[in-house]
Amino acid sequence: MFRNGMFALAALLATLSFSQGPPARRPGGPLPGIMPREAELFRLGQEDFMEVETEEDGLGPAFNGNSCSSCHAAPAVGGVTAMTEIRAGRREDNGSFTELRGGTLFHLFSNPEHGCQVEIPREANVIARRAPTPLFGAGLIEAIPDDIIASRADPNDTNRDGVRGRVSRVFDLAGKRERVGRFGWKAQQATLLAFAGDAYVNEMGITNDLFPADSARGLTAAQLAACGSTGAIEDKKDEHGLRGIDHFENFMKFLAPLPRGPVDQATQRGEALFESIGCSACHVPFLTTGPSNNPVFDRKPVPLYSDLLLHDVGTGDGIPQASAGPNELRTAPLWGLRSRKPLMHDGMSSTIDDAIRRHRREAGNAQQRYLSLSDDERNWLIAFLNSL
Ligand code: HEC
Numbered sequence: 001m002f003r004n005g006m007f008a009l010a011a012l013l014a015t016l017s018f019s020q021g022p023p024a025r026r027p028g029g030p031l032p033g034i035m036p037r038e039a040e041l042f043r044l045g046q047e048d049f050m051e052v053e054t055e056e057d058g059l060g061p062a063f064n065g066n067s068c069s070s071c072h073a074a075p076a077v078g079g080v081t082a083m084t085e086i087r088a089g090r091r092e093d094n095g096s097f098t099e100l101r102g103g104t105l106f107h108l109f110s111n112p113e114h115g116c117q118v119e120i121p122r123e124a125n126v127i128a129r130r131a132p133t134p135l136f137g138a139g140l141i142e143a144i145p146d147d148i149i150a151s152r153a154d155p156n157d158t159n160r161d162g163v164r165g166r167v168s169r170v171f172d173l174a175g176k177r178e179r180v181g182r183f184g185w186k187a188q189q190a191t192l193l194a195f196a197g198d199a200y201v202n203e204m205g206i207t208n209d210l211f212p213a214d215s216a217r218g219l220t221a222a223q224l225a226a227c228g229s230t231g232a233i234e235d236k237k238d239e240h241g242l243r244g245i246d247h248f249e250n251f252m253k254f255l256a257p258l259p260r261g262p263v264d265q266a267t268q269r270g271e272a273l274f275e276s277i278g279c280s281a282c283h284v285p286f287l288t289t290g291p292s293n294n295p296v297f298d299r300k301p302v303p304l305y306s307d308l309l310l311h312d313v314g315t316g317d318g319i320p321q322a323s324a325g326p327n328e329l330r331t332a333p334l335w336g337l338r339s340r341k342p343l344m345h346d347g348m349s350s351t352i353d354d355a356i357r358r359h360r361r362e363a364g365n366a367q368q369r370y371l372s373l374s375d376d377e378r379n380w381l382i383a384f385l386n387s388l
Pocket residue numbers: 064065066067068069070071072083084085130131132133134135138182183184185186192195196199200203204248252
């Protein structure tokens with residue numbers, strides 16, 4: 001009797017979940033449709049991404065966090081946290097920019113804790129904060145061909161709409177050739193492997209094949225040595241034959257975009273306004289991946305709401321980086337917007353409304369049109385953005 005009851009219950013649950021269609025995708029999960037081998041690489045990568053590193057693993061001497069997930073964690077591993085990190089340098093009277101002591105990143109923490117703390121040099125007169133960017137769907141962004149991004153650039157504003165857009169050309173250390181940058185606030189890296197190497201050394205002080213030298217701005221070579229930097233490569237292959245940077249690449253490559261929120265009449269009206277007032281000139285609703293042997297990356301529309309180009313929207317932080325000028329930033333992708341706070345590169349906007357109001361210069365026309373919307377129209381636009 002009891003057993004029959006259990007069977008009946010199981011059957012009922014099966015019909016229920018069947019009638020409701022496929023289960024909702026969990027934020028932070030892998031791209032649907034990947035092969036079992038890829039799912040395993042994703043899982044191993046996620047484990048390494050979350051691993052807390054210590055001084056024995058090479059953490060430091062200067063660092064900003066002790067695991068990738070210490071800054072990429074909400075609403076699921078791969079997202080963001082509320083931290084910001086510090087970049088600094090010097091703007092000279094003639095307008096040129098000087099990197100102080102070989103770089104612009106100034107670390108928050110040190111190993112040993114009180115012995116090797118980085119100081120922002122006295123000569124610095126530009127200090128900027130940068131919020132983390134989310135990694136959901138990063139593998140799809142990586143699969144967008146260079147020429148698709150480059151084809152939208154209009155550096156001389158030939159169509160006279162005020163919106164320019166410049167390609168970020170960077171040397172990709174992973175593929176050892178020039179590529180179109182697309183990751184980071186300044187579109188400073190083109191591939192996930194190169195970003196992984198950059199983040200491992202710059203956020204955590206763990207040297208690797210792509211970035212073999214410890215970075216600790218403000219410390220001399222002698223101080224670096226005294227603080228435990230040996231000059232050796234700290235990121236080694238593990239029992240799977242993979243380096244840490246390979247694991248991070250695998251996790252980010254197969255990490256699914258966040259599922260989109262519900263669409264209703266208000267969000268649809270908002271989407272039409274987003275187009276008509278000119279937001280989509282930069283926040284391009286989708287770009288398409290190139291041909292690939294892997295079906296999950298093969299000619300897929302990527303609804304990222306960005307052109308991945310550099311623009312001056314009047315919020316620049318004064319720090320030149322890779323191919324980006326001091327006041328240029330990559331159009332922030334807007335997918336997943338409802339799942340992150342704070343907003344903008346400096347983490348200084350607490351609401352979507354405030355982020356839009358801060359747009360100027362190349363985005364000045366769109367911002368003016370936003371300000372002249374009726375209250376209802378503004379609410380629809382924000383409802384649309386909150387559905388991404
Ligand atoms: C201390 C905080 C912190 C840690 C630790 C950290 N990140 Fe980040 N991450 C950031 C910030 C801040 C940005 C934006 C940086 C910028 O563009 O200036 C970022 C951006 C990124 C991006 C660019 C995504 C995009 O589309 O713009 C990637 C990829 C990335 N991180 C990977 C990693 C990996 C892999 C690790 C571990 C090795 C890691 N991060 C560790 C703070 C962190």
